[in-house]
Amino acid sequence: MADGQEEGVKTMREETIIQKILEKAPYAEGKVRRERRIEFKIPAERIRDFLMLLKEKDFESMMQITVVDWPNDGEYELVYQMWSYTHAVHAFVKTRIPRDLDKARMPTVRDIYPVAETYERDAHDFFGVYFEGNDKMEMPWILDDTEQGLFPYRKDFDWIGYVKKKYKILDRFDEDKDNYVI
């Protein structure tokens, strides 16, 4: 953070911020969405370089990582949302990765923004995106009886089948368990 932060919020026009960032990152596309909201589109393999650059440019805090599932495109959209206290600007960093569980892999950014560890665990729990380098990936938060490879926030997740599996204890007493309907 800039030292002058206490004196008051430094105001910088959103275009100037984008321009300064794009000078160092020619692979990115940037646009102003509205006042205090800017957006970048970058290729997935440059995510670490780009977030390091954003940290240099006074984006001190990561607000969240959102995964949006687009099954028709066969892709996940990852939205890294950054917030700058210095400029008072919220930046969306969007990138797309394949949706297949073997290929849905990203490098971790938790050494750049430590808080990312939690959001990456979240994304792995619900969507199956694997963040290489984050060793907390295998500690699930969601229901204990979730089976491997079953990620509940995917659009093709079978809700009814899942509910049936969840109540294993009912199966124990239900002889006709194959026909059991919730």
Place this chain on the structure above:
Amino acid sequence: MENELIREARENGMELLPIDKDTYELFFGPQHMATENFSLILKMDGHRVVKAIANPGFLHRGFEKLAEFRPWHTNIAMLLRICVPEPDVPENIYSMAVDELMGWEVPERAQWIRTTVLEMARVSSYLFWTMGLSFKLGVYTAGQWAAAYRERLMALFEQLTGGRVYHIYTIPGGVRRDIPGDKWLRQLKDTVEYIKSKLKDFDHLVFENYVTYRRLEGIGVMDKKFALAEGVTGPNLRATGVAADVRKLDPYLLYPELDFEVPVLKEGDALARALVRRFELEQDLYILEQLLEMGPPSGDYKVNDPRLKALPRLKVPAGDAYAHVEATVGDFGAYVVSDGKNKPYRVQIRGPSIAHGIRVLEQLVEGARIADVPVILMSLGNCPPDIDR
């Protein structure tokens, strides 16, 4: 022989700590009174915590997935359950994000009502927090006072919205119904004055108490750099010396017209966090006074749009939007994606506790005494359901 519970926990994928002869494992919560639905697995050496693992997976209800199956306006009734002490915040951020997608400019009267509701929620949430802290410190009298004063605001909320705890009041485009009348405004004014006059009692009993200072000072210390890197927001960040407040940095509703200060302390310990909240409570009452003096502007309480008449069929244009407000726990945000249908495509609520409730808590608790764990937990103002949405 291995304990059956521990074996079961290991089978369920929980990482448990190896037990050697000097240390032992302690399951702290989720039913423990001091943890508020939160669960910690502590490795203890005598009464010192050696290592902690936060385990918030107790409350998971899948709000974000459920939101994808429900029409836009019905999600409000579900999302507000994310944070019980301050349910108006999720209502507002979700509605603000939908407003942005719809391109709606909310009428002035609705903005005034929304601002007032948010501030009432802040006061009520701080009183709730004071109650929690007092109980954890053993000052039960002050806790019961705080609960009683909060009850007055609850009664006003009930008159305004029909609900005591969960209000379901803010909808995309405005608010659900108009304020009941001048009597309600007078009652709100009386309540604000009443609570303000009672702050001295809290000071005498809790915030200026020697016992409080001994219990809170120098406990759970974090510095500015650490707090920023870990994404800590709200009063916890302000207690480390960063004057950051969404109401000033990214103004929404009527906040640009209001005059208030952002209290900042430098110590970054549990006491600083408690005092920042105490000062903010005073500021919030001051804001409410200003709002009442300003009076509700005349006009509509929701936008005049024919699409609002058939809410279940409301279609939101494709796109995405993010809105955030300053809640008492920190920076609360909602990211909403629409594909042009009458249900959201994806909703993600950014709870502030996910930042300071897991990694930060684990690090602050390390080395603390077992008696300080509830105090650290309370001073961070954790809201467990907003971690485990």
